[in-house]
């Protein structure tokens with residue numbers, strides 16, 4: 001049962017990644033993106049070794065990305081007073097982590113799609129009005145009266161997925177706000193003061209919340225900073241207004257005014273109210289199934305995780321693994337329903353593991369307002385790093401190799 005065309009809804013990270021992986025195996029796809037042109041949230045993104053492995057061996061854009069971002073082997077962790085807790089390894093035997101502008105990552109993948117017009121079509125500004133999932137294919141109908149037909153439909157339309165509603169019906173659960181938003185911006189590293197022996201990237205755990213300084217250009221001269229802030233949820237328009245009005249930046253400056261450490265002070269003094277980006281991380285409760293008929297979800301549409309530096313990695317692993325299944329004649333001969341069942345089973349196991357193992361990485365982000373709680377946290381972190389020789393290395397998430405996953409379908 002050769003595949004003629006795969007329909008992919010969502011032109012963020014997982015959608016173009018799947019299209020590229022399929023194109024490498026001569027399978028055609030069409031990517032449908034609701035936004036009128038290439039757009040992605042501002043700021044930079046960390047690509048862990050497991051993300052890079054999928055981007056290298058299956059998706060095929062690693063070399064281009066590596067020459068456009070900052071490679072780093074470790075992340076320094078400090079207390080509010082600047083004390084170094086220790087370092088957390090960010091590399092494995094094959095790759096160092098890579099920090100890159102989100103727009104560069106996105107544009108690199110979309111450029112690679114455009115270079116293969118015989119295999120990948122990307123349409124922007126399309127609004128889906130209907131999904132018809134039939135015996136021998138899927139038809140998408142759009143608001144402008146046009147339509148598209150393919151063998152299967154992959155929903156890569158992110159955390160607020162419409163395709164998830166098609167798969168699950170009206171009872172589809174909604175994502176929940178995690179209670180902490182991330183305010184971020186970029187600055188030349190030279191404008192951030194730090195003791196001469198400090199290395200970046202670095203994270204400071206403070207009594208207000210977490211402050212991170214990452215580097216995202218090849219030379220390591222451009223910094224991206226993040227601070228976390230605990231807030232009650234708002235609707236999407238109110239969050240947009242909170243960022244665009246400059247209130248998010250002003251609130252961050254107010255909150256961190258009590259922290260005197262020089263890196264945080266110089267950073268906050270340089271923040272421009274109208275030049276910050278807001279990320280309001282949501283996560284999805286476990287959903288009962290990721291697929292129905294010829295339709296299957298990948299990426300955040302299926303399983304958005306709390307922030308732990310693995311969201312994009314899970315999207316790339318999904319795309320890489322599904323492409324391996326779809327390009328295996330042996331797998332596809334059993335029918336798409338079974339291919340999707342295999343996909344979900346394998347990927348759920350992995351996602352659950354990353355959710356559990358990655359919990360610590362996200363937990364540090366929440367604020368701890370009471371002084372005694374902060375002191376307790378500082379003591380616990382000092383003891384933990386000292387116990388581990390001041391260097392934490394845990395490759396259980398990052399050493400994962402999607403090319404070694406079983407693609408046998410029964």
Ligand SMILES: Cc1cc2nc3c(=O)[nH]c(=O)nc-3n(C[C@H](O)[C@H](O)[C@H](O)COP(=O)(O)OP(=O)(O)OC[C@H]3O[C@@H](n4cnc5c(N)ncnc54)[C@H](O)[C@@H]3O)c2cc1C
Pocket residue numbers: 009010011012013014015032033034035041042043044045046047126127128156157158159160161162163278279298299300301309310311312313315
């Ligand atoms: C500011 C920020 C910082 C982050 N930092 C990190 C990080 O450092 N490391 C990390 O691993 N992860 C990070 N993440 C998470 C990571 O970006 C996501 O996990 C990842 O983008 C998920 O990919 P996706 O393709 O599933 O969804 P998305 O990238 O969100 O793409 C979904 C796409 O679908 C489109 N779409 C939505 N509805 C429709 C529709 N009805 N029809 C057509 N198209 C539609 C959207 O416009 C979007 O382009 C960050 C996220 C944000 C916002």
